Amino acid sequence: MKKLLIKNGRVIDPANNLDETLDILVEKGKIVVLNKNLNSDGAKIIDAREKIVTPGLIDMHVHLREPGREDEETIESGCKAAAMGGFTSIACMPNTSPVNDNSAVTEMIIEKAKEANLVNVYPVAAITKGLQGKELTEMAELIDSGAAAFTDDGKCVQNSEVMRRALEYSKIFDVSLISHAECSELSQKGHINEGYYSTILGLKGIPSAAEEVSIARDIILAELTNTRVHFTHVSTEGSLRMIKEAKERGLKITCDVTPHHLVLTDEALLEYDTNFKVNPPLRGETDVNALHKGLSEGVIDAIVSDHAPHAVHEKDVEFALAAFGIIGLETTLPLMLTKIVGEGILKLPELIKKLTIAPAKILNTNKGNLSVGNNADVTIFNTKTKVRVDSNKFLSKSRNTPFNGWELNGVIDYLIVGGKMIVEDEKLVNRA
Amino acid sequence: MVFKKKDLLGIRDLENEEIQYILELGESFREVSARYIKKVPTLRGKTVVNLFIEPSTRTRTSFELAAKRLSADVVNISAKNSSLVKGESLKDTAKTIDALGADAVIMRHPSAGATYFFAKNIKASVINAGDGAHEHPTQALLDLYTIKEKFGRIDGLHVGIVGDVTHSRVARSNILALTKMGAKVTLVAPPTLIPVKIEAMGVEVTYNLDEIIGEFDVVYVLRIQLERQTESLFPSIREYANLYGLNLDRLKKAKKDVLIMHPGPINRGIEISSEVADIPQAVITEQVRNGVAIRMAVLYVLLGGAEVEKVANQKR
Numbered sequence: 001m002k003k004l005l006i007k008n009g010r011v012i013d014p015a016n017n018l019d020e021t022l023d024i025l026v027e028k029g030k031i032v033v034l035n036k037n038l039n040s041d042g043a044k045i046i047d048a049r050e051k052i053v054t055p056g057l058i059d060m061h062v063h064l065r066e067p068g069r070e071d072e073e074t075i076e077s078g079c080k081a082a083a084m085g086g087f088t089s090i091a092c093m094p095n096t097s098p099v100n101d102n103s104a105v106t107e108m109i110i111e112k113a114k115e116a117n118l119v120n121v122y123p124v125a126a127i128t129k130g131l132q133g134k135e136l137t138e139m140a141e142l143i144d145s146g147a148a149a150f151t152d153d154g155k156c157v158q159n160s161e162v163m164r165r166a167l168e169y170s171k172i173f174d175v176s177l178i179s180h181a182e183c184s185e186l187s188q189k190g191h192i193n194e195g196y197y198s199t200i201l202g203l204k205g206i207p208s209a210a211e212e213v214s215i216a217r218d219i220i221l222a223e224l225t226n227t228r229v230h231f232t233h234v235s236t237e238g239s240l241r242m243i244k245e246a247k248e249r250g251l252k253i254t255c256d257v258t259p260h261h262l263v264l265t266d267e268a269l270l271e272y273d274t275n276f277k278v279n280p281p282l283r284g285e286t287d288v289n290a291l292h293k294g295l296s297e298g299v300i301d302a303i304v305s306d307h308a309p310h311a312v313h314e315k316d317v318e319f320a321l322a323a324f325g326i327i328g329l330e331t332t333l334p335l336m337l338t339k340i341v342g343e344g345i346l347k348l349p350e351l352i353k354k355l356t357i358a359p360a361k362i363l364n365t366n367k368g369n370l371s372v373g374n375n376a377d378v379t380i381f382n383t384k385t386k387v388r389v390d391s392n393k394f395l396s397k398s399r400n401t402p403f404n405g406w407e408l409n410g411v412i413d414y415l416i417v418g419g420k421m422i423v424e425d426e427k428l429v430n431r432a
Numbered sequence: 433m434v435f436k437k438k439d440l441l442g443i444r445d446l447e448n449e450e451i452q453y454i455l456e457l458g459e460s461f462r463e464v465s466a467r468y469i470k471k472v473p474t475l476r477g478k479t480v481v482n483l484f485i486e487p488s489t490r491t492r493t494s495f496e497l498a499a500k501r502l503s504a505d506v507v508n509i510s511a512k513n514s515s516l517v518k519g520e521s522l523k524d525t526a527k528t529i530d531a532l533g534a535d536a537v538i539m540r541h542p543s544a545g546a547t548y549f550f551a552k553n554i555k556a557s558v559i560n561a562g563d564g565a566h567e568h569p570t571q572a573l574l575d576l577y578t579i580k581e582k583f584g585r586i587d588g589l590h591v592g593i594v595g596d597v598t599h600s601r602v603a604r605s606n607i608l609a610l611t612k613m614g615a616k617v618t619l620v621a622p623p624t625l626i627p628v629k630i631e632a633m634g635v636e637v638t639y640n641l642d643e644i645i646g647e648f649d650v651v652y653v654l655r656i657q658l659e660r661q662t663e664s665l666f667p668s669i670r671e672y673a674n675l676y677g678l679n680l681d682r683l684k685k686a687k688k689d690v691l692i693m694h695p696g697p698i699n700r701g702i703e704i705s706s707e708v709a710d711i712p713q714a715v716i717t718e719q720v721r722n723g724v725a726i727r728m729a730v731l732y733v734l735l736g737g738a739e740v741e742k743v744a745n746q747k748r
Binding site for chain 1: 444521522523541543544545546548549563564565566567601604627628629630632633
């Protein structure tokens with residue numbers, strides 16, 4: 001493997017408190033040295049002048065749809081989309097068909113990811129068998145096979161006793177349980193946020209309380225069992241208030257948020273466009289403002305895409321019949337650069353932290369930093385190039401995005417995974 | 433006035449002048465229904481498809497008569513005899529009806545927003561005849577017409593809408609239509625049947641019918657669906673009727689000339705007592721009669737094209 005020398009980039013590595021212009025030398029897939037004015041004979045030079053150089057970004061909430069719905073996304077196509085979005089590592093959710101609730105599925109995902117040979121894939125396994133919320137999965141064996149965390153994402157463990165036991169049992173491994181907080185009795189048959197827009201559109205609403213009741217329960221259970229709980233795609237003011245309070249009391253609570261909940265409100269639903277149908281639903285302005293505050297105050301640890309590919313025929317239907325979810329791997333970074341950093345809600349290093357070291361810690365990996373000796377996962381992008389989002393150019397197999405046509409800043413110039421160039425000059429490297 | 437919209441999907445899309453215009457045309461068309469030969473050639477050669485994915489007798493018949501009195505050809509498709517039961521998607525149904533050359537599709541569907549989706553996928557004009565709990569614009573237009581007929585105005589009247597607002601497309605369309613035309617609207621129902629933040633639509637909400645009924649010029653009674661009881665929305669039909677049913681006792685507290693309306697079909701003895709349903713102030717059958725005229729007006733403005741202006745001017 002060739003030596004790489006990344007020169008003159010603005011290196012932002014929150015894990016090591018770095019934010020300065022540096023060169024990085026990569027050799028045998030590892031980061032060898034970071035310093036000013038490095039030279040190395042025979043190294044391939046990457047000119048990173050005017051560019052941002054960060055640890056490879058991590059998206060800890062992605063749906064890859066394989067096995068089961070390969071028409072919507074495969075592990076390979078999802079990895080390509082991740083690479084073009086600047087992510088060197090992704091964690092994939094277990095709601096595949098069959099469900100990732102046993103080591104055979106976990107191993108298959110890891111095997112396919114190796115074959116794709118693009119980015120690192122961390123399978124997140126189910127908390128309960130078949131996502132049924134009844135019996136625990138074999139956590140030890142799943143972790144042995146490569147599961148990085150556990151969740152019943154898409155569903156939520158409704159039975160409080162089962163959740164309590166799952167949390168307790170997870171203590172053996174000090175692994176994160178990811179909670180998709182949703183009380184299904186309160187959310188059932190709902191399609192959008194319960195509020196003014198659900199009222200005028202005549203659609204059954206999903207109240208904030210459906211999320212908040214579940215967050216309250218899991219905070220209480222985390223305290224009872226003294227375990228880690230990670231709340232994913234938090235969407236309401238009330239959820240953040242409880243999470244903030246729990247963190248202040250020293251509980252092992254973390255949480256993430258999606259770009260769409262940060263930049264859209266339920267007003268977008270006025271024309272019944274199913275590309276705005278997501279779960280949890282897009283909320284109101286008060287909630288969005290609270291999420292912004294949660295980001296800047298550090299209550300929100302990570303940002304995730306919740307990349308959820310769907311076939312056209314599952315979205316191009318009556319609103320009530322349309323599937324929940326949108327894709328996001330290829331829009332997350334530009335959206336955050338433009339709408340969150342650009343609007344002054346976060347400083348660039350704070351954003352990078354939420355896309356690198358923070359999710360790495362939640363997933364128990366040693367990724368998300370540029371420490372010497374570590375595998376060289378590096379994302380190099382520029383924040384200045386304006387691009388119009390064109391879903392037809394996505395490498396994801398699906399097109400269900402509400403951001404098509406948006407003009408955003410930020411393009412991935414290079415992506416390096418384990419010292420290998422995956423994206424070069426804004427294009428996926430052809431390694432046929 | 434030239435009506436430029438392709439579809440009529442909801443009152444929320446209508447300008448006040450457009451509402452006014454349809455009401456005026458309704459007046460002209462009511463005369464047609466009173467003739468010995470109830471037919472004018474206005475829409476001869478136009479094809480109107482009645483696409484009713486949810487059962488309906490009065491609205492479907494009303495539209496069918498309206499189209500026939502305008503000399504349009506009418507085809508009826510109901511959920512049972514459509515290929516939707518064979519799993520055809522609504523998008524493909526739209527493409528098929530488009531290919532068959534329909535000029536207008538009158539559509540009822542159980543899912544809110546389905547008419548918006550359908551209208552995007554078809555060249556024909558789409559008229560919303562009720563989509564889920566969203567809107568039922570022609571019902572609101574015929575209700576406006578009926579109120580105006582009785583009071584000579586809508587502006588300044590106080591209309592009480594009583595019943596299951598949450599699940600009612602009639603309530604939503606009427607709230608929009610009445611507030612646009614300057615009426616004051618108060619909703620009366622148990623809190624479990626009032627959708628959140630409905631006040632932002634410019635209405636007031638109260639839970640006590642007896643206290644407020646004396647202030648109403650119009651009491652608009654909504655149909656209560658019996659299955660709501662099992663959804664914990666109220667404890668029993670009996671308790672609902674006791675608190676919100678419009679009976680003679682309660683009517684004594686109302687203004688002498690209060691107008692009583694109901695979109696039908698009525699549940700006698702539940703939301704309205706039999707005695708009240710049959711008194712002269714209850715204009716439930718007049719609503720039905722006016723429905724045909726208003727629907728003729730709606731078909732006419734959407735399908736009449738350039739001829740609309742000509743005929744409308746002649747009428748004035």
